[in-house]
Amino acid sequence: MKIDRINQIKELLQEKNTISIEKLCATFDVSKNTIRRDIAELEKQDVIKKIYGGIMLKKSMGEPEPFASREVKYSNEKKIVARLAANFIKDDDVVFIDSGTTTMHIISALAHIRNLTIITTSLYVINAAVNYTHFNIICTGGNFYFPSRAFVGSSVLKCLDNYNISKIFLASAGVSLENGVTNTSPLECETKKHLMGGNAQKILLIDSSKIEKSSLMTYAELKDFDDVIIDRKPAQKYVDYFKKNNVKLHYDDFSGKI
Incomplete structure (x- = not known):
């Protein structure tokens, strides 16, 4: 499948930085024309640049934007999304809150929730949640990934399997109908x-700046989510897509104020 092959090419580039067209053809057992079409798609995503006989990963794609600079961008929009997301959380819930500069704002809107268990990989979520003594906070542990201030690795997956999570709140670096929900x-x-x-x-929690953006890897299709929360109404093609695929869309058009 094309999208799977493109994601695998991205993974190879993360490991090797450069790769030849011949190697790609042999790895995926496809023609040069097929690989050239994949390369054209990766160029469109601004993930790679062509070199003689092959391609290489753009450094900007391999190195995420620093957390501190992401944190201040579109902060008002992110707080709107977080406020809407907090409405989904009820007493006695067991929720997973993802790392990210949007999800971290959910905590401050949960002071009234009782017997809430928060499972997270995010150092920022942990630091925000410790101010509320009535929350049960579970950190997955794992290897600390500094650019996202998050814990990653196989031990994270093993930890998550221990719990009956009722709701997951995930972030994304960019979404599109073509490439789905992506992350760096x-x-x-x-x-x-x-x-x-x-x-x-x-x-899924996204601010409107993430629409029509693609990052390094796709981790889900938009239709895989039950709910999508955004600060304002997206383009009509997204509204139609969500309706067609029974995804509930939530947004706030109150002049960008919270």
């Missing part, structure tokens, strides 16, 4: 994919 870090994508395979209610 392969290790974080591994965690997100694992969670998407469970039975919990799946809720």
